[in-house]
Amino acid sequence: MTEKTAAPAPAAGKGLQNVVVGQTKLSLVNGTEGKLIYAGYNIEDLAEHATFEEVIYLLWHGKLPTQSQLEELRKNLFAEMSLSPEILALMRQFPKKATPMAVLRTTVSALALWDADADNNSPEQNRRKATLLTAKTPTIVAAWERIRTDKEPLQPRADLSLAANFLYMLKGTEPQKQEVAVMDAYLVLLSEHGMNASTFSARVTTSTLSDMYSAITTAIGTLKGAAHGGANEEAMRMFFEIGSADNVEQWFKDNVKTGKKRVMGMGHRVYKALDPRAAVLNSKSKAMAEATNNMKWYELAAKLEKTARADEDFIKKNLYANVDYYSAIALYTIGIPMDQFTPLFAIARVPGWCAHIFEQWADNRLIRPDVEYVGPMGLKWIPIEQRGN
Ligand SMILES: CC(C)(COP(=O)(O)OP(=O)(O)OC[C@H]1O[C@@H](n2cnc3c(N)ncnc32)[C@H](O)[C@@H]1OP(=O)(O)O)[C@@H](O)C(=O)NCCC(=O)NCCS
Numbered sequence: 001m002t003e004k005t006a007a008p009a010p011a012a013g014k015g016l017q018n019v020v021v022g023q024t025k026l027s028l029v030n031g032t033e034g035k036l037i038y039a040g041y042n043i044e045d046l047a048e049h050a051t052f053e054e055v056i057y058l059l060w061h062g063k064l065p066t067q068s069q070l071e072e073l074r075k076n077l078f079a080e081m082s083l084s085p086e087i088l089a090l091m092r093q094f095p096k097k098a099t100p101m102a103v104l105r106t107t108v109s110a111l112a113l114w115d116a117d118a119d120n121n122s123p124e125q126n127r128r129k130a131t132l133l134t135a136k137t138p139t140i141v142a143a144w145e146r147i148r149t150d151k152e153p154l155q156p157r158a159d160l161s162l163a164a165n166f167l168y169m170l171k172g173t174e175p176q177k178q179e180v181a182v183m184d185a186y187l188v189l190l191s192e193h194g195m196n197a198s199t200f201s202a203r204v205t206t207s208t209l210s211d212m213y214s215a216i217t218t219a220i221g222t223l224k225g226a227a228h229g230g231a232n233e234e235a236m237r238m239f240f241e242i243g244s245a246d247n248v249e250q251w252f253k254d255n256v257k258t259g260k261k262r263v264m265g266m267g268h269r270v271y272k273a274l275d276p277r278a279a280v281l282n283s284k285s286k287a288m289a290e291a292t293n294n295m296k297w298y299e300l301a302a303k304l305e306k307t308a309r310a311d312e313d314f315i316k317k318n319l320y321a322n323v324d325y326y327s328a329i330a331l332y333t334i335g336i337p338m339d340q341f342t343p344l345f346a347i348a349r350v351p352g353w354c355a356h357i358f359e360q361w362a363d364n365r366l367i368r369p370d371v372e373y374v375g376p377m378g379l380k381w382i383p384i385e386q387r388g389n
Contacts, residue, residue, distance in 0.1 A: 117129075139153075182284050245303045266320065267317075
């Protein structure tokens with residue numbers, strides 16, 4: 001007998017498309033017009049004028065900081081940036097071939113083991129943990145780059161911003177002004193984005209009354225996928241596969257038009273217009289490519305975008321460049337290893353996830369949706385010896 005049950009309620013669209021799951025004061029993603037606003041401020045203004053630290057304050061407090069509030073935040077972040085000898089010893093045990101995202105996920109989870117208040121979810125403790133996680137994530141990513149290339153991890157410097165400190169600890173050289181400015185803009189642009197998949201998973205974990213380390217670890221695992229944060233690395237690999245701007249049209253015809261591949265870094269669940277972050281990163285990556293006298297990858301990316309945007313399917317399906325497309329070029333030009341692109345996305349997004357965790361705690365209810373059962377009903381128990389092969 002294979003009768004089916006009736007659906008308990010109208011099923012949500014596949015992938016929960018267009019389902020509104022709550023309210024937020026953090027950001028507005030307007031996919032039709034291609035606009036992004038953080039707590040009232042246009043993303044273009046913030047990318048041009050704000051530092052990452054100012055945006056962290058904005059996301060955590062709902063307003064821009066005064067000079068003294070910003071100094072206080074900087075001081076608190078710097079106080080948490082170093083990694084303990086135990087964490088560094090743990091990271092040295094990891095196989096050198098481990099991927100940076102897996103290392104980040106495991107190390108962030110391990111931080112909880114040395115925090116006596118890991119399971120204390122009071123607002124004060126959660127603020128402290130948000131500062132700690134935001135400060136230590138760049139140090140973990142940089143330390144892993146040093147460890148896997150047989151170099152000593154570096155201590156953060158009190159005179160540098162978060163963006164500059166990350167570049168310094170990664171490369172071991174004094175970061176250049178333009179690199180730091182691009183890094184700051186990247187971190188600002190990627191720090192928050194409504195109810196994306198990783199933010200949703202952080203909120204689901206929080207809603208079960210679990211702790212902040214668990215919620216951030218969950219979010220990192222979700223960000224890792226190629227349909228989400230992993231797309232920046234995949235975009236750069238695609239540019240390499242194409243190899244030269246001259247090959248773009250043929251590659252598009254052979255791979256995208258035949259349905260074999262997608263253009264990584266294009267298309268978006270919400271944006272049906274140009275992702276405003278892609279527009280900013282386009283100009284930043286172009287300026288960076290010009291300054292370093294290496295236009296090859298920028299020109300290839302620009303030509304592929306033009307080719308795709310002239311294609312009737314891309315026009316019909318409203319497929320535009322998303323944030324990962326030009327960020328791949330910007331990060332590559334700064335000298336970030338390709339498999340560190342997604343960890344860098346995580347560095348940017350940790351404060352955004354934390355802000356959502358604060359909102360979830362402020363008005364929590366267990367997130368537990370329903371699902372429509374479409375399997376068989378009324379089957380009779382069959383003893384194992386009568387079940388055949
Ligand atoms: C982001 C993404 C996962 C959104 O997915 P989604 O909203 O579930 O959309 P779908 O995967 O259902 O795609 C809708 C249609 O557009 C097509 N499409 C979507 N993105 C495409 C891309 N980058 N290249 C080519 N075709 C694409 C799909 O093939 C599908 O076509 P169909 O309706 O004829 O089957 C998707 O656009 C994608 O895979 N992009 C590449 C990866 C990426 O850049 N991710 C980072 C997002 S910030």
